[in-house]
Amino acid sequence: MSDLLFVYGTLRKGNVNAMAQYLASHAVFIADGWFQGRMYQITYYPGVIASEDDSDRIYGEVYKLSDTEAMLKRLDDYEECAEHHTQPAEYTRISTAIKAINGRVYESVWIYLYQWSVEDKKYIPEGDFMRSLSR
Template sequence: MSSALLFAYGTLRAGFDGPMARWLRSVAPIVGRATARGALYRVDTYPGFVPGDEGVVTGDLFAPADPAALLAQLDEYEECAAHFPEPHEYRRALVTVQGADGPVEAWTYIYARDVAGLARIAGGDFLGE
């Protein structure tokens, strides 16, 4: 595994009060705020991140003690584990994010479907909409 960090930009963020966000906070210390290049779209009650050069997306960096186990659990939550039928809504990938101490690589979940018709979240901050 080439990164031990997770970049969360939506319902897994430290400031979101959902069951998976609470679970994540209990198993992975938050490193701090971070940003990634790209756009954020409102999919439903949750966002989708699409990397690119057209904007900045705000999120939180987490440093799990056991990244492989945490990512396996999150792959289930995001329904992108191998046993889920294709096409997946999300795919897990490494992205470069800007943390407090400079750029780092972190795992995140990228929206894998067409964004046509989805509203872009202005400012790229799901919690600051």
């Protein structure tokens, strides 16, 4: 099981919610990176879907989890995709490759992808949730 996690929204540095603080205190920041996908504003948080277009990039951060199993269980609850949540859940956790800004590729990294319709959601073209907040 991979102990790496890629975050792109409310869990990134600069957020002051309880779960972002939990991640910051129980994981080690590894690198800034990106995922090939498209980002949408869901409500106060973003959702990301995978993309086939090489120019679609979602920017975020890679973390090394301290207690992977326990942390993923807690994160699954936060993202409301644990088994006890109504399915299909809004998000699903998958393992994928993440490219670091410095060029390194991390082959097996957890990411939460949005799985409901984005038809009526606002597209965030820069793929950077933190930057979109400052607009």
